[in-house]
Amino acid sequence: MPGFATYILGVIGTLVIARLVLSLLKHPSLPLPPGPKPAPLIGNIHQLPKSLQWLEFYRWSKKYGPIMHLSMGGQPLIILSTYQAAQDLLNRRGSRYSDRPRMVMAGELVTKGMHMLLRPYNDQYKLHQKMEAPLLTLRAASKYRPLQDLESQQLLWDVLSEWDKFGEKGVDFHHHFERAMASTIYCLNYGYRLQTGQEKELIDAKRVEAEFSRIGKVGAYIVDSFPSLNYLPKFLAPWKKEGEELFELERQLHVGNLKKGLSNRKWNFSKHMKDSPEAARMSEIELAFDVGVLADAALDTSTVALDWFIVAWITSGSRGWVKKAQQLLDEVVGKDRLPSFEDRPKLAYIDAIASETLRWRPVSAQGVPHFTKIEDEYMGYHIPANSIVLPNGFAINHDEAVFGENVDKFIPERWLAEESDKEHIDVCGLNTSALKDLPSPGFGFGRRACTGRLIARNQLFIQMARMLWSFDVEAGVVDEATGARHKVHDMDYTEGFITPPRLFRSVMRPRGQWVRDVILKAGTTHNLDHSAILEAAKIER
Ligand code: HEM
Numbered sequence: 001m002p003g004f005a006t007y008i009l010g011v012i013g014t015l016v017i018a019r020l021v022l023s024l025l026k027h028p029s030l031p032l033p034p035g036p037k038p039a040p041l042i043g044n045i046h047q048l049p050k051s052l053q054w055l056e057f058y059r060w061s062k063k064y065g066p067i068m069h070l071s072m073g074g075q076p077l078i079i080l081s082t083y084q085a086a087q088d089l090l091n092r093r094g095s096r097y098s099d100r101p102r103m104v105m106a107g108e109l110v111t112k113g114m115h116m117l118l119r120p121y122n123d124q125y126k127l128h129q130k131m132e133a134p135l136l137t138l139r140a141a142s143k144y145r146p147l148q149d150l151e152s153q154q155l156l157w158d159v160l161s162e163w164d165k166f167g168e169k170g171v172d173f174h175h176h177f178e179r180a181m182a183s184t185i186y187c188l189n190y191g192y193r194l195q196t197g198q199e200k201e202l203i204d205a206k207r208v209e210a211e212f213s214r215i216g217k218v219g220a221y222i223v224d225s226f227p228s229l230n231y232l233p234k235f236l237a238p239w240k241k242e243g244e245e246l247f248e249l250e251r252q253l254h255v256g257n258l259k260k261g262l263s264n265r266k267w268n269f270s271k272h273m274k275d276s277p278e279a280a281r282m283s284e285i286e287l288a289f290d291v292g293v294l295a296d297a298a299l300d301t302s303t304v305a306l307d308w309f310i311v312a313w314i315t316s317g318s319r320g321w322v323k324k325a326q327q328l329l330d331e332v333v334g335k336d337r338l339p340s341f342e343d344r345p346k347l348a349y350i351d352a353i354a355s356e357t358l359r360w361r362p363v364s365a366q367g368v369p370h371f372t373k374i375e376d377e378y379m380g381y382h383i384p385a386n387s388i389v390l391p392n393g394f395a396i397n398h399d400e401a402v403f404g405e406n407v408d409k410f411i412p413e414r415w416l417a418e419e420s421d422k423e424h425i426d427v428c429g430l431n432t433s434a435l436k437d438l439p440s441p442g443f444g445f446g447r448r449a450c451t452g453r454l455i456a457r458n459q460l461f462i463q464m465a466r467m468l469w470s471f472d473v474e475a476g477v478v479d480e481a482t483g484a485r486h487k488v489h490d491m492d493y494t495e496g497f498i499t500p501p502r503l504f505r506s507v508m509r510p511r512g513q514w515v516r517d518v519i520l521k522a523g524t525t526h527n528l529d530h531s532a533i534l535e536a537a538k539i540e541r
C-alpha cells in the first residue's frame with residue numbers, strides 16, 4: 001500500500017518538524033546531557049540497536065557518563081546509568097519524576113488507562129495505590145508465608161515427579177516456578193489455586209503478559225513515538241484493531257477472575273479491595289484491572305528471577321556459592337525436614353543469593369520508564385519538560401560504586417554484613433543485621449517502586465532455599481527431543497520489557513535419598529484445604 005505509507009510518512013514528517021521547531025524556540029541556558037550525535041529530524045532513532053537496547057545504552061554510558069540524552073524524533077529520552085543519578089532524580093525528586101510516559105498502545109488502547117504500572121501520577125493513581133497498600137505491607141506479607149510454604153512444597157513435589165519421569169532429559173523448571181507463583185497470587189487475589197499450570201486463566205494471563213512485554217518495549221509501535229497518529233481513522237491505523245482485541249482478552253480475564261474472587265467464600269484480595277472506601281469511587285472494571293494487574297505484575301517477574309537463579313547456578317555455581325549454601329542448609333535444617341521460614345534468621349546467605357540474582361540479572365534489564373512534565377537541572381545539564389526518564393536496569397545494577405568489584409560475577413557475599421552484636425530480624429524472618437544495607441534497584445525507584453516486593457522477597461527466599469536443599473542442578477541445557485546437552489550462556493537473554501533467559505530444560509538430581517524421603521513424606525498439597533490459611537491471612541481494617 002504505497003499510498004498509505006506515503007500518507008503516514010507525511011504525517012510523521014509534519015509532527016517531527018513541529019516538535020523540532022518547538023524545541024528550537026526554547027533556549028535553555030544549560031546544555032542537554034551528552035549522548036550520541038542525533039541526525040536531523042529523526043534524532044537517534046536510527047542508532048537504536050534492534051535487540052538488547054539496554055546493553056548498548058550501558059556501553060554508551062561508559063563513554064557519555066551517568067546521564068545521557070537521546071532524541072526519539074524530537075521526544076527527549078534521558079537515560080540514567082548509575083544508582084546515584086537514579087536516586088537523586090527518581091527518589092529524591094520523586095514529586096517531579098513519578099509520572100509515566102504516554103504509551104498509546106499499551107496504556108490507552110490495550111488497557112484503557114486502567115493499568116496500575118502505566119497510570120499517570122495523579123489523584124486517581126493515589127486512590128488506587130491507597131486501596132492496595134494495606135495488603136502489601138511488611139506485616140501483611142508475613143501473613144502470606146504459610147501459603148508460600150504450601151506452594152513451594154508443591155514445587156518440590158512437581159520437580160521431583162518430573163525428574164522421576166524424564167530423568168536426564170531434564171525438568172522444565174520454568175513451568176514449575178511459574179505455576180507456584182501463579183497459584184500463590186491467584187489464591188491471594190481470588191481464593192483459588194492453580195494445580196497444573198495449564199488452567200485457562202493462566203494461559204490467558206500468560207498471553208496478556210507476553211503481549212504486554214512486547215508492546216511495552218520502547219519503539220514497538222510508531223503511535224507511541226507520535227501519539228497524534230492515533231487521531232487517524234481506523235482503516236489508516238491498523239494498531240487500533242489489535243488494541244481492541246487485546247483489551248477484550250484482558251477485560252475478560254480480569255473481570256471473570258474478579259467475579260470468581262467475590263463469589264468465593266474464602267477471604268481474598270478481591271473481597272478486601274471491593275469493601276474498601278476507595279473502591280466505592282471506581283467502576284467494577286477498574287477494580288478488576290487493579291486486582292488483575294497485581295497478579296500479572298507478580299507472575300512474570302518472580303518467575304524470571306527464579307529462572308536466572310538457575311542460570312547462575314549452572315554457570316557459576318561451581319565457584320562455590322552453591323556448595324556453601326547447601327552446607328549451611330544441611331547444618332541449619334538437617335536432613336529430615338524441609339527448610340522453612342522459621343529457619344530464615346539463620347539463612348541470611350539465601351537472602352543474599354536472592355538479592356544477588358535480582359542484581360546480576362535484573363528482571364527488567366531495560367528498566368521501567370518514568371516521566372517528568374517539568375523541566376529540571378542535574379549535574380549542570382538541562383532536562384527538558386516532558387522527558388522520558390529511563391533508569392537503565394542493567395547499568396544501575398552493575399554500578400561498581402555501589403556493588404563493588406566484579407559486578408559481572410555472581411557473588412552473594414557482596415550482600416553480607418560484618419558480624420554485629422545487635423541482631424535484627426524483621427517480621428518476615430529476614431535477618432537484616434546480617435545483610436548490608438545496599439539498595440535494590442531491581443524493584444524500581446521512588447514513589448513508583450514495586451509495591452509487591454515484600455511478597456516477592458518471601459517467595460524467592462523459600463523457593464531458593466528449598467531448591468538448594470533438595471537438588472543438584474547440573475550444567476547443560478537438555479534438548480527435549482534428544483536429551484543432548486548444550487552449554488548455558490549467562491547472557492542468553494530474550495527480548496522484551498521483562499527480560500527472561502532463553503528457556504531450557506535442566507537436570508535436577510535429588511541430592512540424596514533423604515531428599516526423596518522428605519518430599520514424598522510431605523506429599524502433594526493438591527488435597528489440602530487452603531481456606532484456613534486465607535482466613536488466617538485476613539487483613540483487618
Ligand atoms: C522478583 C519480583 C519482582 C520484581 C523484580 C519487580 C519489579 C518491579 C519494577 C522494576 C517495577 C517498576 C518500578 C518503577 O517504575 O520504578 C514494579 C512495579 C510494580 N510491581 Fe513489581 N516486581 C516483582 C514482584 C511483584 C509482585 C509479587 C507484585 C504484586 C504482588 C508486584 C506488583 C507491582 C505493581 C502493582 C507495580 C506498579 C507500581 C506503580 O507503578 O506504581 N511486583 N515491579
